[in-house]
Amino acid sequence: MSRILVVEDEREIADLLVAYIERAGLQVLRATTVSDAIMMHGQAAPDLVLLDIGLPGGDGLDVLAAIRRRGDTPVIMLTANDDDVSKLSSFRIGADDYVVKPFNPSEVIERIRAVLRRAMGTSKPKRLSIGILEIDLEARLVNCHDAKGQAKRLNLTPTEFEILAHMARYPRRAFSRSELLEAALPGSEAYDRVVDSHLSKLRQKLVGAGCADVIEPVRGVGYRLWVEG
Template sequence: MDNQLVLLIEDDPEIVRILQAYFERDGFRTIAAGDAETGLAHHQRLRPDLVVLDIKLPRMDGYDVLAAIRRVADTPVIMVTALAEDLDKLQALRLGADDYVVKPFNPLEVVARARAILRRSLGHQNPAVTRIGPLTIDADAHIATVDSGAGAQVLALTRTEFRLLSHMARAPNRVFDRGELVDACLPEGEALDRTVDSHVSNLRRKLAKAGAEGLLSGVRGVGYRLGLPHE
């Protein structure tokens, strides 16, 4: 479950700092947004594994953000708010929140609840093993193999290459732009579009050598897609 992306939509910088520290210490990646519009844009572009959402946000409240998320995705959402009334909790749950934490909170509890929600979500979705044509990605074992007909060949991937492959495998045939891949997969010190190109080039070479040529392709002026060439 490590390396999953948590989107924090919260306008209090101190709360963001604390939550980021605790989530990242527990093996998660995080990205933060201080307002609803930015949060929804991050959600659409990055497709996080979980959202931690404040209710009191500038210009647009968390209920509206939650409703907007639920119109397009079933991403797990934890509401974090100073509103402790039962009616507020019921409103959040009715709109599709997975959990509700009242401020002041223990950040360890928020991380523990996030892990519990993601475990339940994974139990329903079973995304640990993904298959795209001859390619099999086992996220739990951190192994990617290609079956070329003569048996499965394990790909010798760097950590960043495996992140890129796993991220794109979540949505086969979708085109991912370079900026999204930078935000979702690259370490902070490598956050450059041309660095993505270098990693993807190495990844394509390794896939081709293992017998999966054409599985990872570039879309000129946009980015990259992972999928069978004829699809």
Template sequence: MPTPHPPSSSPRALVLIIEDEPEIAEILQAYLARAELRTLHAADGHQGLALHATMKPDLVLLDVKMPKLDGWQVLSEIRHRGHTPVIMLTAMDQDIDKLMGLRFGADDYVVKPFNPAEVVARVEAVLRRSMNDTQPPPVLRLPPFEIDLEQHEASVQVNGVTHGLALTLTEFRLLTHLARAPKKVFTRGELLAACLPEGEALERTVDSHISKLRKKLDDLGIQGVPASIRGVGYRLWAAP
């Protein structure tokens, strides 16, 4: 059964740990508690999705290899529901496996065996991004986009119809960063520093997130956004 960790006297963010190895889950709960973060634990994917729906955690730590539903299936459903930040816990350390996780919508990943203190640092970094982004204006309107910075929601209008965008936290960050200066060309390094500060500095990481964002916009008939600038990076719009 999923077991909640007793909240501290000053409850902070709630972290849902979906991990089938109880020893690992207990270590993570202990380290997160020291950082004054509340935790919930689910031992498999079904329990994890149920707790995600009812408890609305601020972040999910998600193991890849689990019974019943594996981490990729759980991540897919979480992404279908919205953009709760997700950090993957994986024993796979090949670049292709990491990039697959990012394409599925993970915001970060930690390779097992890991240092629990590093996991806490990653959690805190992602939470800072997701909980402290309250810069004005509260709503950024740049047709066809409308981006609500407080609610972390984005929509696009196509042929008079408004479509909500199911974006990951990183995709939302990238879209917002590009939309604030739609004609500026941002290097991959600039986008890494602004939108993925806690991740590994791999240019392919930015490319993967941009590709996934572009595919979602392509599916709605908005093509070539964000635009690639060969040898430099990306900007929201292509040159006229």
């Protein structure tokens, strides 16, 4: 069952969308603010996001940009903004479709289905296998295979998972602290050095699972994931 994240602060509109989406046999998640939307996208890994532009706590385009920094989750903008600037900005950032309010709920459902079909035809792997590491991006699980070939699951925080998954997409590439911070906590005002704390705990968990210390510091840059095999 596909999961749809509805990001809409107007309760009546959100309730209407939820009713139609559930009737179509899809699972629904809800968020009403920019921060909640970014957090839920990272934690729940929805298959598609319906996204309003005017939201409490910021702009829906900020949510879209954060989603695109993380990956290719399909996004349909659902907004009262009918101006060309909003449309062009949305598509340039990476929106897959754009629906203007007021809308026909049945048409929105068909657009969701169409975008999901396109996404399934061009979907990227949901699992990354890099040497002794196996990362399930959809279930948000990480297994580490020790020297005996036995798999041990790592108990990671959402931030630790995002950092590891981002590095695993580009193994052996050196990442700056700011890059890792943006990948794991988009829009965060935390200092870059916060990454050192998360990386320290992540590396300890990897070693504790019976794996070599596969994340190594790169002097003058930051960190990289180096897995043999």
